[in-house]
Amino acid sequence: MSEKTHPLRKYMRPQVKKTTFCPGCGAGIITQALLRAIDELGLTMDDFVFVSGIGCSAWIPSPLLNADTLHTTHGRPIAYASGVKMGLPDKHVVVVSGDGDLSAIGGNHLIHAARRNIDMTVILVNNGIYGMTGGQTAPTTPYGLTTITSPYGNAEQEFDISALVVAAGGSYVARWTTYHPRQMTKSIKKAIQKKGFAMIEAITQCPMQFGRVSKQGSAVNMLKNYKQNGIRIEKAAKMDPSELQGKIVEGVFVDCDKPELISSVAALQRRTGGKE
Amino acid sequence: MAQTDINIAGVGGQGSILAGIILGTAAVTYDKKYAVQTQAYSSELRGGFAATWVIVSDDPVGFPRVTAPDILVAQAQDAVNRFAKVLKPKGLLIIDSDMIPEPPAGIERVVRVPATYTSRNELKAPVVANMIMLGALWQATHIVSREAFEKAIADFVPRGKDKLNLDAFERGARAVENQKI
Amino acid sequence: MSEARRVNTGTHFMMGNQACAEGVIAAGCGFAAGYPITPASEVFNALAKQLPKAGGTLLQTEDEISAVCTAVGASWAGLKSFTVTSGPGISLMQENIGLAVATETPLVIVDVQRLGPSTGVPSIGMAGDMVQVARGSHGDYQIIALCPESPQEMFDMTVQAFNLAEEYRVPVFVMAEGFVGHMRERVVIPDESEIRLVYRKITQGGEPLTRRDFLDPEVASMPVFGRGLKTHVTSSCHDEYGMRNLSDPDVMHRYIMTPIQKILSKRDRIVEIEADYEGAKLVLISYGVVSRASRQAAAMARAEGLKVGTLRLKTAWPFPDKEVRAAAESADFILVLENNTGQMYPYIKAESAHACKVGFLGPQVLGQIHDPQYILAKIREIMK
Numbered sequence: 091m092s093e094k095t096h097p098l099r100k101y102m103r104p105q106v107k108k109t110t111f112c113p114g115c116g117a118g119i120i121t122q123a124l125l126r127a128i129d130e131l132g133l134t135m136d137d138f139v140f141v142s143g144i145g146c147s148a149w150i151p152s153p154l155l156n157a158d159t160l161h162t163t164h165g166r167p168i169a170y171a172s173g174v175k176m177g178l179p180d181k182h183v184v185v186v187s188g189d190g191d192l193s194a195i196g197g198n199h200l201i202h203a204a205r206r207n208i209d210m211t212v213i214l215v216n217n218g219i220y221g222m223t224g225g226q227t228a229p230t231t232p233y234g235l236t237t238i239t240s241p242y243g244n245a246e247q248e249f250d251i252s253a254l255v256v257a258a259g260g261s262y263v264a265r266w267t268t269y270h271p272r273q274m275t276k277s278i279k280k281a282i283q284k285k286g287f288a289m290i291e292a293i294t295q296c297p298m299q300f301g302r303v304s305k306q307g308s309a310v311n312m313l314k315n316y317k318q319n320g321i322r323i324e325k326a327a328k329m330d331p332s333e334l335q336g337k338i339v340e341g342v343f344v345d346c347d348k349p350e351l352i353s354s355v356a357a358l359q360r361r362t363g364g365k366e
Numbered sequence: 367m368a369q370t371d372i373n374i375a376g377v378g379g380q381g382s383i384l385a386g387i388i389l390g391t392a393a394v395t396y397d398k399k400y401a402v403q404t405q406a407y408s409s410e411l412r413g414g415f416a417a418t419w420v421i422v423s424d425d426p427v428g429f430p431r432v433t434a435p436d437i438l439v440a441q442a443q444d445a446v447n448r449f450a451k452v453l454k455p456k457g458l459l460i461i462d463s464d465m466i467p468e469p470p471a472g473i474e475r476v477v478r479v480p481a482t483y484t485s486r487n488e489l490k491a492p493v494v495a496n497m498i499m500l501g502a503l504w505q506a507t508h509i510v511s512r513e514a515f516e517k518a519i520a521d522f523v524p525r526g527k528d529k530l531n532l533d534a535f536e537r538g539a540r541a542v543e544n545q546k547i
Numbered sequence: 548m549s550e551a552r553r554v555n556t557g558t559h560f561m562m563g564n565q566a567c568a569e570g571v572i573a574a575g576c577g578f579a580a581g582y583p584i585t586p587a588s589e590v591f592n593a594l595a596k597q598l599p600k601a602g603g604t605l606l607q608t609e610d611e612i613s614a615v616c617t618a619v620g621a622s623w624a625g626l627k628s629f630t631v632t633s634g635p636g637i638s639l640m641q642e643n644i645g646l647a648v649a650t651e652t653p654l655v656i657v658d659v660q661r662l663g664p665s666t667g668v669p670s671i672g673m674a675g676d677m678v679q680v681a682r683g684s685h686g687d688y689q690i691i692a693l694c695p696e697s698p699q700e701m702f703d704m705t706v707q708a709f710n711l712a713e714e715y716r717v718p719v720f721v722m723a724e725g726f727v728g729h730m731r732e733r734v735v736i737p738d739e740s741e742i743r744l745v746y747r748k749i750t751q752g753g754e755p756l757t758r759r760d761f762l763d764p765e766v767a768s769m770p771v772f773g774r775g776l777k778t779h780v781t782s783s784c785h786d787e788y789g790m791r792n793l794s795d796p797d798v799m800h801r802y803i804m805t806p807i808q809k810i811l812s813k814r815d816r817i818v819e820i821e822a823d824y825e826g827a828k829l830v831l832i833s834y835g836v837v838s839r840a841s842r843q844a845a846a847m848a849r850a851e852g853l854k855v856g857t858l859r860l861k862t863a864w865p866f867p868d869k870e871v872r873a874a875a876e877s878a879d880f881i882l883v884l885e886n887n888t889g890q891m892y893p894y895i896k897a898e899s900a901h902a903c904k905v906g907f908l909g910p911q912v913l914g915q916i917h918d919p920q921y922i923l924a925k926i927r928e929i930m931k
Contacts (some may be wrong), residue, residue: 094777105756136775153779153791158772160623161781163646166616171609176604177624180767202609245903284581364602385732394560394733401560403731428843429919430730430836
């Protein structure tokens with residue numbers, strides 16, 4: 091029997107034989123979208139440094155991807171990545187981490203990296219819950235949902251992370267569910283090429299925790315839900331907010347060019363004579 | 367004199383701390399002596415208290431805190447109220463006589479300098495009152511050389527203001543010339 | 548970039564915090580991160596002006612957590628990295644100081660300590676963080692900490708801290724105090740050629756996850772990013788090759804012990820003290836700016852014929868255990884002087900109580916350096 095190798099396997103560490111994701115997890119789809127984007131751009135793994143925090147999705151790059159990878163503390167990958175980028179301005183720095191990591195404990199770094207417009211791609215994997223720790227409420231958990239830490243229903247409002255990053259100053263912001271991997275891939279390519287702060291909010295299924303508590307059930311059911319309730323941003327713009335209840339607005343939220351931090355720093359170094 | 371401890375104090379905005387830094391710079395950078403300068407001030411930059419302590423020595427300074435100064439240069443009544451009580455017995459008090467009408471009783475060696483009047487009315491520059499006080503300090507003690515003081519002043523005052531500041535220093539020195547110390 | 552411009556050679560009358568910034572530049576720092584805080588701000592303020600001219604970059608971060616994280620990130624990018632703060636900032640940094648320890652990242656952190664707990668008094672110095680820098684992050688580990696007593700040492704020890712960080716792949720702290728940070732004194736900055744600089748060993752090739760990037764008691768070469776080394780770095784428990792391992796107890800043991808051993812086995816090369824207690828019956832042990840009061844008090848006591856000596860811990864961590872023991876074994880009494888309520892005292896006592904009596908003396912008023920007269924009075928009382 092001849093062994094078949096996935097065409098994207100070459101981007102993964104040969105020593106790593108398995109992932110740490112549960113069956114049905116969306117991390118595989120997001121990993122594929124990321125690697126396909128790199129493949130289609132004709133870049134190599136040596137063009138990248140990947141940084142992640144703590145949570146299931148932080149294990150997408152670490153140790154899987156065969157590149158420089160920095161696996162850090164909970165909430166701080168964007169801060170670490172900012173330092174990496176300051177030191178290696180010519181590399182693409184990509185952060186892959188979860189909604190809890192990047193918008194709860196690490197929310198301050200997210201908005202300030204966007205404000206600075208530092209050249210970086212953030213893949214914010216949003217499963218709407220704390221999966222690894224057992225299904226607790228996240229800032230992205232829908233209002234009213236019953237979770238381990240909201241046993242009587244979530245009393246809090248949820249974050250619209252894409253809108254937050256647009257407001258904070260991101261240059262490129264897009265949101266896609268794992269039901270739209272091709273669109274996600276295209277956006278990741280755009281994000282990598284964008285000179286500035288770029289974020290992809292990847293809405294993904296966590297059948298083991300979110301699927302269970304939301305009673306949406308299996309990964310397949312969750313993907314069907316994304317298909318049913320996903321709505322393009324262009325269409326959503328023409329709809330009444332009441333009609334958008336329970337919908338997932340997808341698409342490109344912003345795509346613009348403005349002064350980027352690393353280039354601005356290099357320019358001031360040249361101006362002060364510190365750099366040729 | 368191996369070591370002299372000086373306290374310069376006033377209210378924020380009078381330049382007491384800058385005067386201390388200039389004194390230390392004159393001693394270390396230009397007279398090749400040793401000096402330590404420390405400071406304390408209230409959080410508001412204008413109007414609160416401001417004080418600096420400078421130790422000038424021929425040898426490296428050990429303990430860097432001034433507990434009882436040999437000299438107190440007071441630019442405001444508040445400075446006298448706060449710091450005169452720890453002046454060493456036989457210590458020298460140099461006061462801006464426009465701000466401090468009457469030195470506290472019991473201090474024998476007092477030098478009076480009309481720094482506020484001179485800076486406002488003669489030099490038309492209230493900000494140089496501290497330089498007048500430094501000139502008085504120099505004349506009264508010769509703690510560092512005049513050349514060192516002049517160079518240090520030039521290091522710290524805005525470009526083009528050297529002459530004004532040196533003039534102020536000179537007036538401070540002259541104000542002390544005929545006083546018994 | 549002309550080399551000469553990096554070093555501000557000459558004799559200066561300089562603030563401790565400025566001298567520290569000069570040290571950062573002289574050490575060849577490539578990246579500095581910071582967040583404004585009294586009484587440390589002048590260091591970062593000076594770097595904002597001077598570092599870009601010296602070819603380095605800096606980032607004023609959104610908080611101290613980000614400051615230490617960006618500095619670690621930049622260190623993995625291959626730059627000598629730096630951050631500076633005071634007690635509240637150190638408190639915020641602790642978790643990620645642990646990451647720097649666990650990932651064996653060279654990093655210099657200057658702590659211009661202030662009066663605490665909590666927001667305390669920003670402008671008043673106090674040696675309040677002596678234990679938290681060594682024990683404040685969770686888990687067990689060793690760092691290096693140096694204690695400057697003057698603006699001159701703010702320069703010297705900052706350069707030394709970079710050298711130690713690069714040599715041992717470890718966070719190194721310069722434990723200044725507000726008093727030293729803000730005081731001005733004579734600072735002699737040598738010619739560039741006279742300043743010894745150490746650069747980390749960098750991994751040249753090899754397969755990731757099969758080469759020994761971590762947990763080498765002799766200090767592994769550092770597989771910095773951006774050179775195609777495909778390095779895997781994780782702060783979670785990992786083996787010598789950097790592979791995460793959350794199941795093997797032996798790996799867990801080595802993950803904790805090897806970085807500790809790396810420092811402790813080299814402690815003779817790291818630890819520096821200043822001993823002046825030959826023939827003394829009473830030895831004053833202190834560190835930082837208090838040492839200046841201590842020396843003066845000892846000189847005054849000797850002038851009265853009292854046999855008093857001093858031991859100054861220039862290195863606080865790794866703890867100079869042998870050096871303290873030697874002093875204790877030669878004296879009848881150890882008096883520990885600190886500008887706090889006795890943070891290093893238990894460590895000193897543990898190494899000396901078997902050999903002599905041990906006492907502690909804080910300043911009359913916390914935050915103020917001990918008056919030598921006050922120390923002298925205590926010496927007289929002990930030696931009566």
